[in-house]
Amino acid sequence: MATISRSDRWAGLLLRGSQLRYAAAYLLITSGVLLFLNIYAPITIRNLTYSAQAKAIEDKAKLIVSAFSNYERLDKEIAAASVQSVNGLRATRVLIVDASSHCLYDSVGVGGTEGKLILFPEVTEALRGNDVIHIHYDVNQILSKAGMPIVSYNRIIGAVYLLEQNQDQAALISSLQRNILWISIGLEFLVIIFSILFSALFSRRMSKLFLSVRKMHDGDYSVRLPQRGHDEVARLGLAFNELAKRLNQSEEVRKQFVSNASHELKTPLASIKLLADSILQNDMDAVTTREFVSDIGNEADRLTRLSAKLLELTRLDTQPVEKHEFVHILPVADRVLRMLTPLARKQNIQLKLDCPAECAIEGTADDLYQILFNLVENGIKYNQAGGWVLLQVQQNEDTVQIGVEDTGMGIPDHEKPHIFERFYRVDKARSRKAGGAGLGLSIVHDMVLRNNGIISVEDGKIGGTRFNLSFSAIPGKGKNV
Numbered sequence: 001m002a003t004i005s006r007s008d009r010w011a012g013l014l015l016r017g018s019q020l021r022y023a024a025a026y027l028l029i030t031s032g033v034l035l036f037l038n039i040y041a042p043i044t045i046r047n048l049t050y051s052a053q054a055k056a057i058e059d060k061a062k063l064i065v066s067a068f069s070n071y072e073r074l075d076k077e078i079a080a081a082s083v084q085s086v087n088g089l090r091a092t093r094v095l096i097v098d099a100s101s102h103c104l105y106d107s108v109g110v111g112g113t114e115g116k117l118i119l120f121p122e123v124t125e126a127l128r129g130n131d132v133i134h135i136h137y138d139v140n141q142i143l144s145k146a147g148m149p150i151v152s153y154n155r156i157i158g159a160v161y162l163l164e165q166n167q168d169q170a171a172l173i174s175s176l177q178r179n180i181l182w183i184s185i186g187l188e189f190l191v192i193i194f195s196i197l198f199s200a201l202f203s204r205r206m207s208k209l210f211l212s213v214r215k216m217h218d219g220d221y222s223v224r225l226p227q228r229g230h231d232e233v234a235r236l237g238l239a240f241n242e243l244a245k246r247l248n249q250s251e252e253v254r255k256q257f258v259s260n261a262s263h264e265l266k267t268p269l270a271s272i273k274l275l276a277d278s279i280l281q282n283d284m285d286a287v288t289t290r291e292f293v294s295d296i297g298n299e300a301d302r303l304t305r306l307s308a309k310l311l312e313l314t315r316l317d318t319q320p321v322e323k324h325e326f327v328h329i330l331p332v333a334d335r336v337l338r339m340l341t342p343l344a345r346k347q348n349i350q351l352k353l354d355c356p357a358e359c360a361i362e363g364t365a366d367d368l369y370q371i372l373f374n375l376v377e378n379g380i381k382y383n384q385a386g387g388w389v390l391l392q393v394q395q396n397e398d399t400v401q402i403g404v405e406d407t408g409m410g411i412p413d414h415e416k417p418h419i420f421e422r423f424y425r426v427d428k429a430r431s432r433k434a435g436g437a438g439l440g441l442s443i444v445h446d447m448v449l450r451n452n453g454i455i456s457v458e459d460g461k462i463g464g465t466r467f468n469l470s471f472s473a474i475p476g477k478g479k480n481v
Contacts, residue, residue: 026191027195030191034184034188038184041176042176042177049172050142053135053142053164053166056144057091058146060089060146061131061146061147061162062148063086064096064160065148067085068150068158069152071157072152074158075104079096079105079158083107091162092163092165093107093163095107095118095123095160096158097123097158097161098157101124103118118161120161121134122161123161124147126147126160126161127149130147130149131146131147131148132146132147140170140171141165142165142170142173143163143164146160146161147161147162205237209233212225212244221248221251222244224244225237225241276296279292279293324363325364326361326362326474327360327364328357329355329359329360329361329400329402330356330357330359332365332368332372333355333391335369336369336391339373340380343380344380344389349379349386349387350387350389351389352388352389352390352391354391355392356394358395359473361453362451362474363471367447368451370443370444371447371469372391372402372404374441376404378440379404379406379464379465382406382408383408383464390403391404397473398472398473399472400472401468401469402469402470404469405465405466405467406460419441420441420442448469451471452472453469455470456468
């Protein structure tokens, strides 16, 4: 079987990755910009040079034409004298022709052009009364040509033809063009190198993120990404680490919850099985059998209560928050105390209520009922004979304070931070005897948070425990339940 090395796998990811497409697009854009620069810059420089050359040769032609302003006709002597009278004239070639396009003066003086017919396009256009200037690049030199009519008394008596060859300007343009080309090639090469480098670095970082996601998908929530930089990938890595941390915490809570739930469910099931086996395997009288059956019923009731609380926790964890409404507290508190009065009488516990009729909160009536029921029920179960449970409600300017206080055994200070954890019991032996599984306060805590409230615990004024709840007040509004 063929194996794929780590470098080959990384190269495959790079070739298939979006970063390569981004790098290619970046290279295409930079190549287009540099190509435009190589085309635009030389053309612009050449046009500026042509404009300067055209202006210069035009001024020279006008200067020569002005030398003939006092003549009504032209001949060879006048043409030569007029041209020579112009000081500082620097031109490669100067031609003076008469109205019939015959040469009167040629500054080059080669080939015997004097007296011959000159049919240069510039000369022809000038004799028609037009000023003509032509500039073009030719074999490493700039050729500038100008033709301008010589007018006397509104009559064309001849024309001036100028020719200039500028190799220095042509060499400068060629040098600039080559330099821009080489600079562009160098820049493009650097762009390619840095694009490949950055693409590789980006690919490596994304590959680590991808592999970490795969590990998380496989159930490894302990994986973390190193934090480097402050770019988008770093922020993505930070978000990934936070997600992994939360998932890891949720997984730990889930494992703990499953473990505790399994343990709590196992105990009554084991008791039921043991009692049933005892009945089947032993010859018992009717009284003993009824006692065993009664114990089985108690364990079944305990199992039912535990299942109900587990279902309630599942509902709180999965169902969306119900729409809040205005709820008066007094009717709900009255109903709670009525339902728990038989249990309180059986335990010889007195129930007290101190609640103004106008107090109302924004929440759900069912949640408020469950919160008060669980707290008062705990106050009855973990109380002492002859004690009492007080449900007290007070309204401030913007909050409603609810207190549930009992005269029971109290909660040690080191236990208080943990009492809202699931399956946590302060006195495990007494909690088991009272039928508790350590879920009631956890349910209360989650319901209070669902209704935007706050819950805390402290020692009672004369012993026992006091639970304090705080909700946003709705003065003058509510819903009777």
